[in-house]
Amino acid sequence: MRLMKILGLVLLLAAGIGGWNWWTARPQKVEVVAPYNGRAAEVVYATAVVEPVRWAKVTSIIRERIISLCGCEGQEVAQGDQLAELDSGDARATLAELEARQVLAQSDRERAQQLLERRVVSQQLYDKAQSELVRVNAMIAAQKERLRDYRIVAPMDGMVLRQDGAVGEVAEPGEILFWIGQPSPLQLVAEVNEEDIPKVAEGQTALIKADAFPDRELTAKVSRITPKGDPVLKNYRVYLDLPEDTPLRIGMTAEINIVTAEKTDALLLPLAAFDGSKVQMIGEDNQVRLETLQTGIRGTRAVEVLGGLGTDARVVFPFDATLTEGDKVQPETGARP
Structure with a gap:
């Protein structure tokens, strides 16, 4: 009886070990996606502020x-x-004092002129009186101009x-x-990183995301790019025209994506399936194979595939760095991102 109990325990232990080995040796489950056709867009991200096209700050x-x-x-x-x-009180007091000096200087000049005509004083004294009057007149003109401030x-x-x-x-x-300023037309003034500015050109469309209108599809057009960038912040100022019916208001901030390249019918894979230009393919034997693809437009969600991939391919999504080439996996088709 005791022997039977020992034998039963041994068999149970053997079954447990065998089950564990089977569990640990089973292929890893991975989610796979297939390439699909869709719109590919390359964008340049920037932050922007809404401003009037014509406006001025008054200081x-x-x-x-x-x-x-x-x-x-x-x-x-x-x-x-x-x-x-x-408050111009002090400035007006100064002007009044100068005007009193002007009256005195005018009187001195006239007296000097009369004495000069009678040969009582020299030409030098007359010139001095004349010079003082000119100086006072200039000071009055400057003070009047200052009062305009x-x-x-x-x-x-x-x-x-x-x-x-x-x-x-x-x-x-x-x-x-x-x-x-003029309340319309309005524009967006964006700061674009110097690494991205070569891709931006006049006439390109920008997609706008504004917190005030989270469910609205808003757009703008690139109208001009400042010729000189900021060497400290390393960015360039880009101006974008807003349509007349835009709901955006002056002073609002927005995030924009300037569409710099676009294709309407491109072969795409999700961005997360890539490690650089490499993807993990699953062959007919369910083994992992690392492939380098020829890519085109790289958007924020998807990447255009130009070569090295068939439409029936199975690609690991997202890219799994724990997998190595030749690993056996159990692929499961996931929903397209």
């Missing part, structure tokens, strides 16, 4: 307190309309897109107080 060139603002944000203005006024005016016809600052605050030189 102060002096440091002074704001005493009035137009309160005209969202309204149309004409070139030369006053938008804001800065205390009036902030519209540099162009358009809409006040945004107004910053408040009465009582001090405007700093270069600080933007107003954005003025």
Whole structure:
């Protein structure tokens, strides 16, 4: 009886070992995809900001307190309309002092002229009085021109897109107080990496992804490329025209994909099936075979296959670095990505 129990345990252990060996030796399951025909597009990615085609920033060139603002944000203005006024009290006091000096200089010049005609003073004294009057007149003209800086005016016809600052605050030189421009047409201003800029050309279409309109298919056209790039940021500025009916608004940010190459009926494989230009093929014997393919357009999701692949091929998806050539696998057809 005891012998039978021992024999039973031995048989059970042998069965377990055999089952384990079979389990570990069985072919690995892998998902495979077949090449398919579809649209291949090569794109250049960039981030962009929506701006008017014609617009201007209005700043102060002096440091002074704001005493009035137009309160005209969202309204149309004409070139030369006053938008804001800065405190010019000290500047006007200086002008008044100069005008008083002008009266005195004018009087001195007239007196010197009368004395010169009577031969009482020399020509040199008259010239000195004349020179002082000219100098004061020049200072008055410069001060009057300086007073114009205390009036902030519209540099162009358009809409006040945004107004910053408040009465009582001090405007700093270069600080933007107003954005003025035409609300349409609009454009995208994108920054494209210098490695990608050779692929970009005028007339190309860009696909737009904007957080404000996640379900809308938005497009733009490349209109021009800045000739000089930024050597520090290593990018180039690209301008793209937006259609008149675009829902995008001034100041919005967007992600764009500029379509630089496109084919409507190309043989494709998912991008994740590639390691460089290599893929893992599954032969009729279900063994892995590494193949180097001739590829064309490389998009964000799929790669165009130009040669080295039949339409009935089975390709491991995604590329599995743990597999080696000659490994036996159990392929399972997955859904096309």
